[in-house]
Amino acid sequence: MxxxxxxxxxxxxxxxxxxxxxxxxxxxxxxxxxxxxxxxxxxxxxxxxxxxxxxxxxxxxxxxxxxxxxxxxxxxxxxxxxxxxxxxxxxxxxxxxxxxxxxxxxxxxxxxxxxxxxxxxxxxxxTWGLVFHEIEGERFVVVPDGALADPPWRVDGRLALKLSNE
Missing domain, CATH: 1.20.5 (Single alpha-helices involved in coiled-coils or other helix-helix interfaces)
Structure with missing residues (x-):
C-alpha cells in the first residue's frame, strides 16, 4: 500500500x-x-x-x-x-x-x-594720774587738775612740771 x-x-x-x-x-x-x-x-x-x-x-x-x-x-x-x-x-x-x-x-x-x-x-x-610728755626736746610731767596751785607750765591745757634734761 x-x-x-x-x-x-x-x-x-x-x-x-x-x-x-x-x-x-x-x-x-x-x-x-x-x-x-x-x-x-x-x-x-x-x-x-x-x-x-x-x-x-x-x-x-x-x-x-x-x-x-x-x-x-x-x-x-x-x-x-x-x-x-x-x-x-x-x-x-x-x-x-x-x-x-x-x-x-x-x-x-x-x-x-x-x-x-x-x-x-x-x-x-x-602713778596718781601723772603723764610724761616730751615737747621739742623738753620733758614735762602733767599732773592731775588741782594738784598744783600755781603751775609754771601747761601742756595741752593741763598743769605740768618741767623736768631737767640732765
Missing part, C-alpha cells in the same frame, strides 16, 4: 511538528527560566546574607565606638565633677579654717586689748 501525501497531510505534519518544537522550546525556555530564577534567588540570598552580615558588623563596630565614646565622656565628666566637688570642698574647708583662725585671733587680740586697758588703768592708779 502506498500512501500518497497530500498538501493537507503535509500541512498537518508540519503543524504538528511546529507545535511539538514550540512545546519543546517552551519547556526548555521554562526550564532555563526556572534555573535562572533559582540562580537569581540564590545570588539574591547570598547578597542579602552578605549585606546583613556586613550591616551587623558595622552596627557592632558602631555600637562599640558609641559605647567607648559614651564611656569616655562619662568617665571624663565624672572625673571633672569629682575634681570640682573635691576642690570646692577643700577650698571651703580652707576658708572655714582661715575664718575660724581669724575669729580666734580677733578674740585673742580683744583679750590683749582689754588686758592692756586694765594695765593702763592700773598704771594711772599707780
Amino acid at each position: 502506498e500512501r500518497t501525501s497530500s498538501a493537507n497531510d503535509l500541512t498537518d505534519r508540519l503543524r504538528r511538528r511546529l507545535e511539538s518544537e514550540r512545546r519543546e522550546i517552551e519547556e526548555l525556555t521554562a526550564s532555563e527560566l526556572e534555573r535562572l530564577a533559582e540562580n537569581s534567588r540564590r545570588v539574591a540570598r547570598n547578597a542579602l546574607r552578605t549585606i546583613e552580615r556586613d550591616t551587623e558588623q558595622a552596627t557592632g563596630r558602631m555600637r562599640a565606638l558609641l559605647l567607648k565614646a559614651w564611656l569616655r565622656s562619662l568617665v571624663v565628666g565624672l572625673s571633672l565633677w569629682i575634681g570640682i566637688c573635691a576642690g570646692s570642698w577643700a577650698t571651703m574647708r580652707w576658708l572655714a579654717r582661715s575664718v575660724q583662725d581669724r575669729i580666734e585671733m580677733a578674740a585673742g587680740l580683744d583679750r590683749d586689748v582689754e588686758d592692756a586697758r586694765r594695765t593702763l588703768a592700773q598704771l594711772e592708779v599707780d
Whole structure:
C-alpha cells in the first residue's frame, strides 16, 4: 500500500511538528527560566546574607565606638565633677579654717586689748594720774587738775612740771 501525501497531510505534519518544537522550546525556555530564577534567588540570598552580615558588623563596630565614646565622656565628666566637688570642698574647708583662725585671733587680740586697758588703768592708779610728755626736746610731767596751785607750765591745757634734761 502506498500512501500518497497530500498538501493537507503535509500541512498537518508540519503543524504538528511546529507545535511539538514550540512545546519543546517552551519547556526548555521554562526550564532555563526556572534555573535562572533559582540562580537569581540564590545570588539574591547570598547578597542579602552578605549585606546583613556586613550591616551587623558595622552596627557592632558602631555600637562599640558609641559605647567607648559614651564611656569616655562619662568617665571624663565624672572625673571633672569629682575634681570640682573635691576642690570646692577643700577650698571651703580652707576658708572655714582661715575664718575660724581669724575669729580666734580677733578674740585673742580683744583679750590683749582689754588686758592692756586694765594695765593702763592700773598704771594711772599707780602713778596718781601723772603723764610724761616730751615737747621739742623738753620733758614735762602733767599732773592731775588741782594738784598744783600755781603751775609754771601747761601742756595741752593741763598743769605740768618741767623736768631737767640732765
